[in-house]
Amino acid sequence: MNPSNGLNDSPSLDLPVLQRWFQSVITHPDGVEEGVAASEAIIPVAAEDLERIVTKSSRLGASERLAVYANAYHARLIECLGEVFPLVRRVVGDSGFADFVLDYLQDFPPQRYTLNVLGVHFPDYLAKVRPDRNTDGVPDWADFVIELARFEWEIFEVFDGPGIEKHPPFDFRSLREVPPDDWTTIHLLPSPCLRLLKYQFPINEFFSQARATDSDEEVVVPEAATSFVALTRHDFVVRRHSLSPFEFTALAALAVGNTLGDVLELNTVADHGQDGDSLADTIEGWFIRWGRERFFTGFTV
Amino acid sequence: MESPFPKVQPRLGLPNLGLGIGLRTCHYAHILAEWPEVDWFEIISENYMDSQGRPRHVLEQIVARYPVVMHGVSLSIGSTDPLDRDYLRRLKSLAEWVRPAWISDHVCWTGVAGRNTHDLLPLPLTEVTLQHVVERIKMVQDIMGRRIVLENPSTYVGFTGDSMPEWEFIGRMASDANCGLLLDVNNVYVSATNHEYNPVNYIQSLPAERVVQFHLAGHTNLGTHIIDTHDGQVINPVWELFRLAHQLTGGTSTLLEWDANIPSFSEVHAEVLKARQFMGLDSSGGQAGFMLPIGQPRKPALPQPLHSIQMEVL
Numbered sequence: 001m002n003p004s005n006g007l008n009d010s011p012s013l014d015l016p017v018l019q020r021w022f023q024s025v026i027t028h029p030d031g032v033e034e035g036v037a038a039s040e041a042i043i044p045v046a047a048e049d050l051e052r053i054v055t056k057s058s059r060l061g062a063s064e065r066l067a068v069y070a071n072a073y074h075a076r077l078i079e080c081l082g083e084v085f086p087l088v089r090r091v092v093g094d095s096g097f098a099d100f101v102l103d104y105l106q107d108f109p110p111q112r113y114t115l116n117v118l119g120v121h122f123p124d125y126l127a128k129v130r131p132d133r134n135t136d137g138v139p140d141w142a143d144f145v146i147e148l149a150r151f152e153w154e155i156f157e158v159f160d161g162p163g164i165e166k167h168p169p170f171d172f173r174s175l176r177e178v179p180p181d182d183w184t185t186i187h188l189l190p191s192p193c194l195r196l197l198k199y200q201f202p203i204n205e206f207f208s209q210a211r212a213t214d215s216d217e218e219v220v221v222p223e224a225a226t227s228f229v230a231l232t233r234h235d236f237v238v239r240r241h242s243l244s245p246f247e248f249t250a251l252a253a254l255a256v257g258n259t260l261g262d263v264l265e266l267n268t269v270a271d272h273g274q275d276g277d278s279l280a281d282t283i284e285g286w287f288i289r290w291g292r293e294r295f296f297t298g299f300t301v
Numbered sequence: 302m303e304s305p306f307p308k309v310q311p312r313l314g315l316p317n318l319g320l321g322i323g324l325r326t327c328h329y330a331h332i333l334a335e336w337p338e339v340d341w342f343e344i345i346s347e348n349y350m351d352s353q354g355r356p357r358h359v360l361e362q363i364v365a366r367y368p369v370v371m372h373g374v375s376l377s378i379g380s381t382d383p384l385d386r387d388y389l390r391r392l393k394s395l396a397e398w399v400r401p402a403w404i405s406d407h408v409c410w411t412g413v414a415g416r417n418t419h420d421l422l423p424l425p426l427t428e429v430t431l432q433h434v435v436e437r438i439k440m441v442q443d444i445m446g447r448r449i450v451l452e453n454p455s456t457y458v459g460f461t462g463d464s465m466p467e468w469e470f471i472g473r474m475a476s477d478a479n480c481g482l483l484l485d486v487n488n489v490y491v492s493a494t495n496h497e498y499n500p501v502n503y504i505q506s507l508p509a510e511r512v513v514q515f516h517l518a519g520h521t522n523l524g525t526h527i528i529d530t531h532d533g534q535v536i537n538p539v540w541e542l543f544r545l546a547h548q549l550t551g552g553t554s555t556l557l558e559w560d561a562n563i564p565s566f567s568e569v570h571a572e573v574l575k576a577r578q579f580m581g582l583d584s585s586g587g588q589a590g591f592m593l594p595i596g597q598p599r600k601p602a603l604p605q606p607l608h609s610i611q612m613e614v615l
Contacts, residue, residue, distance in 0.1 A: 013462060014429070015381050015425065015427075015429060015430055015433060016381040016413070018425060018460070019380065019381055019410060019413045019422075020413055020414060022422065023412060023413055023414070023416065023418060023422075026418070026422075027416075027418060051461070052461060053460065053461055053462075054458045054459070054460060054461070055458065055459040055460065055461055055463075055496075057495060057496065057497055057526070058497060059524075059525040059526065060525050060526055062458070064525075065457050065458040065495075065526070066458060068457040068458075068526065068528065068604070069420060069422065069457060069458070072420055072603060072604045073418050073419075073420055075603050076419060076420065076603060076604075077419070079603065080419075109416050110412075110416065110417050110418065110419055111415055111416055111417055112417060113347055113350075113375035113385060113388045113391075113417060114347050114350065114351060114375070115347075115419055116351065159354050159355070160351075160352050160353060160354035160355070160356060161353055161354065162353045163353060163354060165358065233354070236354055236355035236358050237355070
């Protein structure tokens with residue numbers, strides 16, 4: 001404490017300036033000394049003169065004391081994103097993940113009062129910095145990491161986003177009350193937590209397998225193979241459902257407002273080799289599952 | 302010495318809720334299954350302000366059974382950015398739903414220029430800063446329609462331009478803004494060690510009648526400095542400071558924070574119940590604990606708070 005210190009009277013060290021400088025120093029990706037050098041436009045002080053602004057203790061110099069905040073800033077945000085993207089972190093390794101996050105934070109520093117939105121741009125960031133694609137067009141390791149990040153972000157959003165727990169379950173048997181002539185005009189209303197996802201890799205299967213192993217066990221990136229997944233939530237727990245291509249196509253069409261009639265007329269019916277009887281069985285099976293898993297909240301005619 | 306400020310009721314008239322613990326995601330299942338006998342819970346406001354999932358669902362059941370206090374980490378009362386009106390609107394909305402005994406945050410700033418570092422950054426302790434913080438507290442209290450409670454943070458740097466000690470800054474702030482104080486006893490110990498001052502003097506200098514809550518927590522001693530990690534048991538010197546604070550205030554709501562390497566609910570609860578041993582007992586034997594022993598360096602440590610929610614996925 002130094003009440004007579006002239007620095008406090010300096011117009012360049014008023015509170016807004018000091019706060020901008022402090023933030024600039026502790027958030028610099030290369031550490032305090034680089035941060036001080038990069039912040040000279042705010043306060044022109046050299047790293048060796050930091051004690052003009054920040055006090056030292058008998059055990060730590062000013063730079064080391066500032067480093068407590070600098071280290072904490074980066075470690076906290078790496079840890080936060082590591083909880084949102086745990087499998088991406090396992091695939092790229094702790095060090096690689098930290099490097100990605102540090103670089104990501106340069107473009108997308110935290111701005112909101114909540115950390116829950118910090119990762120919203122992370123999958124797109126990974127897509128932006130990915131290495132050049134294979135010339136053979138086959139999805140590669142980078143494609144897998146990006147898809148895994150998109151999947152983990154979808155799960156994060158579904159977990160704490162809008163759900164249907166407060167609403168009564170939609171009983172598909174109520175469709176029987178619709179006159180047969182009107183059946184093809186039925187619109188099913190998708191749950192707000194329903195996500196229909198298509199990937200170039202078996203992401204959902206990888207997710208299950210990886211989670212069944214110890215977190216420090218090495219994971220193997222699977223071969224590319226198109227996969228389809230639905231995410232939902234009930235009883236406040238996120239549920240994952242692998243889908244057939246046919247079911248995914250039907251669900252995707254219904255989710256964007258097509259009628260049951262539209263879906264039945266889709267060429268997917270022919271594509272998937274369903275005759276009338278087997279199609280009826282398939283759809284009945286879907287309805288049972290969609291009802292149980294609460295993919296839809298109701299219907300309109 | 303006669304206080305220059307009008308006499309106020311102990312704890313500003315707020316109730317003594319007893320011994321509580323911070324609500325953490327990993328304890329949800331135990332709480333919902335057992336409904337343990339805990340005096341009260343403190344929630345991290347930001348974890349519930351936007352929740353439309355399990356965190357909010359769990360909280361709904363807890364507020365129906367226990368007293369709850371809302372503790373925030375993003376008010377940024379000392380920032381020179383404008384107050385975040387959207388944040389305050391959401392905080393008020395949550396408070397109208399939770400009906401907390403009070404709402405608290407920290408004497409700090411978290412970011413400027415539109416950024417939030419999600420850390421509790423230190424303020425220069427000057428007359429200008431004090432006036433700035435007091436004005437903002439009054440604005441927040443007007444918006445929220447209630448008195449707020451502010452906590453002394455752990456700090457790791459001081460500024461050469463500081464013109465008063467932290468206890469004077471916080472005491473005057475509380476009196477001028479007519480707000481409450483959350484006295485984090487562990488933070489006093491951490492900052493006292495890092496800045497090499499006497500924690501007893503700190504606690505004795507605060508306006509005891511404005512202290513409406515205590516925080517207790519563990520920390521990590523790195524030899525050269527202490528980091529407020531909330532990752533272990535409360536050490537004896539901190540308990541002795543708590544004893545002193547309890548005597549000076551006449552006792553008030555006490556809460557244990559445990560945010561890293563969190564053990565079972567029962568262990569966390571047992572830790573806060575240790576406070577009973579330091580309430581109403583003679584303090585003369587505890588002074589030696591204020592000598593601030595520095596232990597052996599441990600692994601790199603992350604200061605709290607880290608407010609995030611763990612997910613359940615099938």
